[in-house]
Amino acid sequence: MPSSSTTTVSKCIIYPNQKSSIKPLKLSVSDLPMLSCHYIQKGILLSAPPYSSENLIHTLKNSLSITLSHFPPLAGRLTTDSDGYIYITSNDAGVDFVHAKAKHLTLNTVLSPSLIDVHPCFKEFFAYDLPVSYSGHNTPLAAIQVTELADGVFIGCTINHSVTDGTSFWHFFNTFAAVTKSTTAAVKISKSPDFTRDTVFNSTAVLPIPTGGPAVTFDVDEPIRERVFHFSRESILKLKNKANNNSNGLTDPTEFIGKQANDGWKNVNSNVNGTLNGKTNYRNEISSFQSLSAQLWRSVTRARKLDLSKTSTFRMAVNCRHRLNPKMDAFYFGNAIQSIPTVASVKDIISNDLKFCAELLHKNVVVYDDATVRRGIEDWESNPRLFPLGNFDGAMITMGSSPRFPMYDNDFGWGKPLAIRSGKTNKFDGKISAFPGRDENGSVDLEVVLAPKTMAGLENDMEFMQYVTEV
Helix, strand or coil: CCCCCCEEEEEEEECCCCCCCCCCEECCCCCHHHHHCECEEEEEEEECCCCCHHHHHHHHHHHHHHHHHHCHHHHCEEEECCCCCEEEECCCCCEEEEEEEECCCCHHHHHCCCCCCCCHHHHHCCCCCCCEHHHHHCCCCEEEEEEEECCEEEEEEEECCCCCCHHHHHHHHHHHHHHHHCCCCCCCCCCCCECCCCCCCCCCCCCCCCCCCCCCCCCCCCCCEEEEEEECHHHHHHHHHHHCCCCCCCCCHHHHHHHHCCCHHHHCCCCCCCEECCEECCCCCCCHHHHHHHHHHHHHHHHCCCCCCCEEEEEEEEECCCCCCCCCCCCECCCCEEEEEEEEEHHHHHHCCHHHHHHHHHHHHHCCCHHHHHHHHHHHHHCCCCCCCCCCCCCEEEEEECCCCCHHHCCCCCCCCCEEEECCCCCCCCEEEEEECCCCCCCEEEEEEECHHHHHHHHCCHHHHCCCCCC
8 A cells, every 4th residue: 555645834843831840850660661662653533623724733832832831841851960860851842843734635545444454644644753762862752743634634642652651641642632622711731740750660770771872672674564453342242251251141231331440450459358348349350451462362373373382472561550559649740651471382372262361461460569560660670671672582462552541532622533543653563552442432442563474364363353343
């Protein structure tokens, strides 16, 4: 499929509308490993706004300036002191704002049901060409690109990964949307970011930086295919029932929605006898997302046609804010994530049923508590290192992002997004990103990046494809 031709109309720097009073923020044990990763690139596709292009760009520039005054570190730069410590200096240096046009493209073109792989145009809808986060010493820490289509608009957000994780990224994006939508002159945001650095992630350890700065740890020219698979609430429920050996058929949809609240981190603080506030909880139940991840792991491993004796690793990023005791602020600004590796032999993955992989993932998530987080920090401090992102042995899967992130809350004033798409950063064979489905009723979209042969194998895996829903 030929790439589109996106034209840059203008580029400028947007500054916060108020001077920053934030002191330099020292990069933490969770921030520093990301210096060799690309910037995060995520964006939203919207219908065309009910006003002119000039009005749109003027409004977005103004609201971005206001939003930056609430997130002043994003308008700063990275600095390294004489001791080797790296800081975010909120010096009001500003962020890049790019206005682009791709008027030859329509919403139907880029979202056509006949389109199998993600349309290549989205790679052009973000600022910057594959910078690693360490370049934030000289490159703005954030950039917004607004690309106008024939009948729509794409707002692409690029942010330095050593400055934010997914939680902070979407907090900023949601605030940008809310400020734009607001009709009042004085905008008061509902959830202010927490810029404290008085956390367990703050450390005296120094990360040694290679001469010339860190480089990305995977081959950016490796041939890959990228496809978004949609899983309806009902399909995920079938997987969840299968993983839990539920022989009673499908759970009632209303029960499923209720159980969703018990999937994931909210279970961690329930007590061991299975009750919470006098009510039964589902800590011991494999969650819907763990079930979906297990099926993906099985099917991708099978499609790779690996030797049965080989070991496969499924890595899943976890938010540590609520896992610590005491908990961190839910809107702590920065990275507060760790990676959970789950390991099994290829033979065990493909010869056992879904429950085998699902239980492995589930057990690793449930036991990931305060002590586990602290052990991870101590391990890094004993050997400070960059995060090795990639698929080094041909048998790895890395799950990023989360269907819990409020991606579809980005209403800029003329309706919720039509789709979520990412740029070309941090893409390699085995990189998966999880998004909520647009209906927001429990459906999930998986952005799957695989080697072409593996993707073809996955598409022919009927055990996997029976759960994929056309949209």
